[in-house]
Amino acid sequence: MRRQEPGVTAPEPQELLQSILTLEAQKSWSDSAVIGGLDSYLANAAPALPKWFAPQLQQVLTASGGYRAWSRAERQTWVIEALDLLRNPRPSGPPPELQPVTVLSRVSTKTALLFARLGVHTLNDLLYLLPRRYLDYTRMRTIAELQPYEEQTIVGRVVKASWTYPAKRRSTEAIVADRTGTIRVLWFNQPWVAKKLPKDRDIVLSGTVSVYGRRLQLVSPEWEDLESSGIHTGRLIPVHPLTQGLYAKSMRNWVTEALDICAPGPAEYLQRDVLQRSRFPTLSQALRQAHFPDSMAQAAAARQRLAFDELLSLQLGLLMTRRNWQNSQRGQPLKADPQLIRSLLALLPFSLTAAQERVLDEVLQDLSRAVPMSRMLQGDVGSGKTVVALAAMVMTAAHDLQAALMAPTEVLAEQHYRTLLTLLSTGITALPDGQEMQLHPSASLRQVPVQTVSGVLDRPLTIALLTGSLTAAHRRRVRDLIASGAIDMVIGTQALVQEGVDFHCLGLAVVDEQHRFGVVQRGGLRQKGYNPHVLVMTATPIPRSLALSIYGDLDLSVIDALPPGRQPIDTRVFHPESIHEVYGLVRTEIQKGHQAYVICPLISESDKLDARAATEEHEYLSNAVFPDLRLGLLHGAMRPADKDAVMRSFRDGALDLLVSTTVIEVGIDVPNATVMVVLAAERFGLSQLHQLRGRVGRGSDKSYCFLVGDTVSPDAMRRLNALESTHDGFTLAMQDLEIRGAGDFLGTQQSGLPPLKVATLTDFSTMEKARVEAQRLIRDERLLGDPFYEPLRERVAALWNRNVEWS
Template sequence: MAERTLHTPLTDLPGVGPARARALDKLGLSTVADLLAYFPREYEDRTVREGIAWLPADTPVCFAAVVAEPFRTSYIRKGMELTKGRIVDGTGQAAVTFFNQNYVRKALQPGQTYFFYGTLTGEGYRRSMVNPAFEREGAHQLTGGIFPVYPLTAGITNRFLTGLVRAGLACLPQVQETLGDDLRETYDLVPVEQAYGSIHFPASWEALTKARRRLMFEELFCLNLGLTLIRGRRGEQRACPFVRQDLEAFTSRLPFSLTPAQLRSVKEAAADLRRAVPMNRLLQGDVGSGKTVVAAACAYFAWQNGCQAALMAPTELLAQQHQRTMETLLAGTGLRVGLLVGSMTAAQKRDCRAALAAGALDLIVGTHALLSEGVSFRRLGLVITDEQHRFGVDQRAALAAKSGEKDRPHVLVMSATPIPRTLALMIYGDLDLSVIDQLPPGRTPVATYLIREDKRARLYAFVRKQVAQGRQVYIVCPAVDQEDPEGLKAAEQYGRQLQEEVFPDLRVGIVHGKQKARDKQGVMAAFAAGEVDVLVSTTVIEVGVDVPNASLMVVEDADRFGLSQLHQLRGRVGRGEHPSYCVLLSDNRNELTRKRLKTLASTTDGFAIAEEDLKLRGPGDFFGARQHGLPQLKLASLEGDMRLLHQAQAAAQEVLARDPNLTWEEHAPLRRRVEQLFRENRDIFN
């Protein structure tokens, strides 16, 4: 038989026929190399413990016991068999039941010792367990240590996959080391062979920790190498350097002082803008943290250097709000601000396009209408996009291409969705990062409460009280209409019910995603103008207009939303001088769910909330689709060991300082590993 290698197909391993091969392929496993890089999702502690009577209840345990009597099978009904027996040790006994596994009658012989792994219930002499894993004393295939649990698919059991990985471990010596001796010594990392062996079958929890640390470091290290090489391509592009930057002339006109975080972000962007290569910077900040001021400063620098700027927002209302804000912030500078949105008349659009092409407008604010044919600039030097995750990378590039120059415009991306730094690094890997992590003075903190359905009458009274004081109220529902099978509050029907039965004397508006754009914007505009007291909506208002008079946000079925989304919704209030409140309604009694919602009630720090949301729900909650081309990491924790990430970044910089393109022979395995990680984006290395 030919010697197995990392490239050996899994069909050459025992037990892998055509059906299992197809099932393994669904898991992305076709070779031994794939198998070794397929890491467990969790581990079970099957270390042998003693004493049936003393072992804890309701938690999986491993112990040795003697079969006290023959196991017997009884037939309950068609398709249901129970096989029962009794096991004993020196401290007590346990009744054991297996469902539909009558083979155990022969497998478990009276008088023989076996190791069992499962959950015991009851106490003392009245202990029992159901469907435990078991094996004869001395086998050590299923018990006696720390055991891996893999992600599975139909047709593949964990026991089978574990056996397959054990067979694949024979090829471990062939795995190439990507991290040099010096680097491993500097950062205290175990060799690759040891890491792969221990990630699958750790001899101890300490060995597992060391293996995970080494492999996480390697992923983050290679990610940073790849992203730095991507950024290197930016160095080959040209941009107009904004050498004139009179920040004092800009800030002296403002009716307020910049916060230290705003000032830091402006200076980080200014340093990028002075260079002759395009800026690509992500500006993150909580709702109300003052990102727009930073954007205005950058637009001002563009104007000072004879360039135009464009700001693209996801909705017309938000674009109109940005236009008003920009005109206020830049008043008196001489910088001319325009607006281009779909609802403008044909004549208005024509005039706006002509002014842009002639250079008579310095900053244009708009929606995706900015991408339409016929929109051209005299000299576009800066592109700003708001709520970047609502625009694809392609749309950002399409706007940048409107410059009509050899020079590429600088790009500033703003996001009010707090994203943990590590996740931001993955999603926006081609961007540098600025964070505004403090709110301007005077922002009203929003008091947040979690209540059950039995407090609804009091809630309605509180809504009336807010409106009586001249304030406005948002009520957000998870569903649009009553077609939802789970009985969730639906904006359309609930809004009508509130108007007819609960608040007939108040002005109730309804807005949701199924409405025509014009109708939706009409209701939102009426609310912004103070002509609607209570706005019942879906999450379409998550990124919405600034309504300083809104003081109460009510979220129905709050358990149906992610924490970060709830935080975004809460940010719709607290924008004025009035005390503001957010009330989360949920009758869900799940402990984890209530813990999530209490997290939101206990802090207003968007980044802390995002970290918690990421831990509890995973990264899928942030964005449905990944930004194209950036790799997905297998092990590195996205909520993040920041110290490990910084070490990996420092190590990557050290390597690239010596070998900028990873062309040295000793770096060949490392280069291959980076290319493998960036498989979708391999052309970056050519």
């Protein structure tokens, strides 16, 4: 072994590596700078190299075949990046992109408050404040070649510049010349520009050429010295989001400074093979090109890379949540009993559709595994989701475990309670305390919140209702029975996730209309038991690609067929002047003994929207149109108890017509209601209209949906006409998604997803790429502890604004 000579200090590992990589560049990236090749050297040197170099190092160590397998161009790119990093090492401490914006030139505390309005607090926030669009100042012209009303760029010399007073506003006027002529340039309300334009100064100007009299001119163009950085003229110029007090030119200067401070940029976390496979630029390249692109193609590629990053973090957060749920504790396998299922299905007054049978098989297979089920059951209104949930709940009870079903409203919880009792009612027996219950439409289920049925299992099955409006005594009794294990199935609202409700052994949690609940409520219900199976149900038709994006932590089952015999709802579109004809049709149906809904988009009249309001429409209909009928009013601003009272009155036949906002969208099942009137229908999304339409047609009588537009624009009528010809909720959902975008389609609160800065949920191609890559990373154990993936783990946590368990 060679000894180190006395007095000679051994070079630092990074200095030695820098010398080796410099030699490698001199040898044209031939992998001959060290004996045995760079792969072997880097693997041995890795422990001694600084931590900030780890992401760059891991690109080689994790690549298939390593450095030796790369092309010469790939080696060149990596060596140049590595040398740049070694020559300009990151300082110790937090990465530069986490510094506050006050480190930028001329950014005071006051200016930082203006940045905060845009959600910008750090340099990283500023780097991701991407331009809304770009001005194309790439067309260089001489003054003689300028064309009016086009964005163009010229290079010229200042002949003179002085103040001028157009419309009594002190401004700057300049004459700029080149070898082909002169042009007048005007900057309104910017007198200080005159001081910056001494005679004979060479400048570049970019803007839209206008006409003044018979001459061309430039009004308030961007300008800069010919020898300057070139970020304001002669190129694609970014148009960043601004707020009052921040100006475009300053913003471009600050973004440029932030890019330079953070150079070479935030740590790369995508492996080189991923970048090559997807043809993505590196992260540092993407950020620079997104702000100051060399071409529109470069800008598009940069944005796609940054969108992929966001969607990858989104999918990783969802998949890690799912993984942690399933791995944190072993689930309880519930082996399917074919004889029990056959006996249960024999109780039903109908046969399952093929779609229901397929989905039931998927659910039963999930229940039979030791890994807890995490499945979303999606089906159109009336497709028979409740029967599938019932079978899963009975199977859970057969294994002496408890099942819980949580609904978004008390009336819907009572409806589920009634439905389950009706379907299992071959043997209704005495209540545990000796009471008895007769099922009939006007029964007040809150007075008998516990019911026992027999004939389903080889023992009695006890079913309970738990909602906030139960009496205190009933609530205590139901909670005590749940805690003791005496309750097999409990149906309730958010009361099921509140403190004071403890399950004896919760095996299955069913959540109806998932989009009405937040992630916290769903997680709270799950934590009540021993890692129970979870089945989420929704009637909201969400396209599969979007559903996988939003509920990526859930498997997806779809009931894509309605039970036979269900009549399509006769849907018609009316112009506003036909409203009296519509109300005449409503009266005809009510005279037959049926009931009707009238839906308005607002609670009360708004100065901002010229739309029908529920309170005013209720008053108008009560006094002028249907004074002889029984009308009710329902809207979201009412107290929960008052809303429930109105909904129960309508359900029980005490009201002929219910005027409501969209609070009725998910609610009571009234088979006697045969007419749905939607006013100002163009203000609703197609999926929401389809949901509202599903409130009728629940019985055997022919039903109608009348869509009355407030406007007669061709686009609005074309959208509404789609509902006349289409009854497929998924087809309508896709059209709705294309028209309105995912944000409006879902609603911020419904999605439960973190806000996205670059990506959109409707970019299905990029979303699918991100999902596939996230699944690959989840399977790669290195994701959990490898230093290379530390920036990715931090990015996921930052997007979700919480710590993600990487275990």
